[in-house]
Amino acid sequence: MTENQQRFEAAIELIDAANAQDPNVETHEGRAYPKELLYARRMSEALDRLEPHASEAVRLATRAQHICRWKIPRGGYPMDRDGYRRWRAELGRFHAETAGKILLETGYGEATIQRVQALLRKERLKADPDCQLLEDVICLVFLEYYSAAFIEEHDEPKLLNIFRRTWNKMSPRGRKAALGLDLDPAVRTLVEKALAA
Secondary structure, three states, rough: OOOOHHHHHHHHHHHHHHHOOOOHHHHHHHEEEHHHHHHHHHHHHHHHHHOOOOOHHHHHHHHHOOOOOHHHHHHOOOOOOOHHHHHHHHHHHHHHHHHHHHHOOOOOOOHHHHHHHHHHHOOOOOOHHHHHHHHHHHHHHHHHHHHHHHHOOOOHHHHHHHHHHHHHHHHHHHHHHHHOOOOOHHHHHHHHHHOOO
């Protein structure tokens, strides 16, 4: 294993160790996992399927996308659109800062740290291909693993709006991958309805 590969593996290990502290649990295939640890692994798997030759910075940002997210709960912000945006902006800063400390600890240079942090803050989303790739992966993981539970919590008009917004965030490549997912039938029906409108 090369020194660069060792450094990458060490960073992934620390990101996973941080996410393993999540007190929230999700069951998958009969086994309980810390929620954000499972999410991080799903993110990396989705990236590998979509773009197996992604840069190291994208791979690190993908794994750290939700790092320690439970520390800034949604309930701490007003339950409206403005509150949601403020929460998401604060999360982006928090994830970037938390990942940056891990990357510094594992020997990454300033350029890589800043690049990963910019991706986690979603800077230049539509102009930066790497940022768009990360956004595609986020959307794919949401659709594949979390949308079925999500539709139980919201009414149809809101869901159609959410699925339209999700679709609009994705690149053509991401959309093609999304159409190939084995989605829950209820989710697929809503996605098709959202896109038809």
